[in-house]
Amino acid sequence: MDFQLNESQKELVALADRLGREEFAAKAARWDENHEYPHENVEVLRKAGLLGMTIPKAFGGPERPLIDVVLVIEQIAKYCGVTARIVVETNMGALGAIMAYGTPEQQKEVARRVLEDGDKPAIGMTEPNAGTDLVALTTTARETDDGYIINGVKHWITGGGISKTNLIFARIIDRDGQDHGIGGVLVDLGTPGFAIGHVESAMGLRGIPEAELIFTDCKVPLTNLVLRDAKEGFKKLMNGYNAQRVGASAVALGLAQGAHELAVDYMNTREATGQKLKDFQGLAWIAAEGDMRLDAARLLIYRAACNAVHLPNNVMLPEMREASIAKAFVGHESFECVSDSLQMFGAAGYSASLPLERMLRDVRMFQIGGGTTQAQLNMIARSIFPRR
Incomplete structure (x- = not known):
């Protein structure tokens, strides 16, 4: 068991620490006071190659191991928790699930959005009556001949209204009305029937919105389904x-x-x-x-x-x-x-x-x-x- 960082990791830590000190620390209070998303910090992270570090090489990423991402997050959080949290969201969570289980077309497009646009994929899980008890969620994605119709409400969704890519957990109902259990569907910001509701005034980490996502007969293509597997x-x-x-x-x-x-x-x-x-x-x-x-x-x-x-x-x-x-x-x-x-x-x-x-x-x-x-x-x- 080796507790020593290799040279590449040491360089990564030094880079993250320098950016934290020189670019992020002085502005951290601004995001908190104004409840403002740090778009300019995202661009600094993107240019430094700290977004999408876990994205496989097949989709244009550097395919770094998770420990490398953790090292970066830890250093940046010393200076700005909001910016560090963006590093989490652009390397893990919804992105990891899509890279592992999505279709090649989904993977290619989401990877492009993160690496080129600095998009922070959001993961839509929590509902007003389904937080810790996620199996109680009621959002549905009903299959039709040419897409899925999504209805339901999510809340406390990190990045809601900022993230173009949204991986929504929903009950997948097939055309015969059979419930296939909880699966994932991609819904882009701006899709008709997808609205941003109440945005929480949170105690901390105020630079990233915690928002309500409302789906009312929101239709997405069949190709937006990430996973439908009743057992797993x-x-x-x-x-x-x-x-x-x-x-x-x-x-x-x-x-x-x-x-x-x-x-x-x-x-x-x-x-x-x-x-x-x-x-x-x-x-x-x-x-x-x-x-x-x-x-x-x-x-x-x-x-x-x-x-x-x-x-x-x-x-x-x-x-x-x-x-x-x-x-x-x-x-x-x-x-x-x-x-x-x-x-x-x-x-x-x-x-x-x-x-x-x-x-x-x-x-x-x-x-x-x-x-x-x-x-x-x-x-x-x-x-x-x-x-x-």
């Missing part, structure tokens, strides 16, 4: 979400690492009662615990990424248990690390003049979005006590 379709689509969870965990880790580094720098210079903060044993122990949290989190994320299984087209997606362990642990420990780091600054940390209060709001999402901590614990428990 839903499971296969969720494999793509395992990568999303690993990517989300890397954002949380990067936010925590960035906050921790700010706190350590402050402790090295700030004095109180005649000594530096780093010389107070109680505070030094808090910093030491932060280091332990970060190292443990990093190892769990890297393990899940490195152990990703090879699927069609050499797409690599993590195993469910390892992805869930990483997300449950990292979400909690990263929040604690950011909170402790903010505490080091006292009242200044609570002020918007420093990035720590924003980082605390941002990192809190990762105990909820992409599957709550409790949902991850349920999945881990099922791996320990499998159902017959």
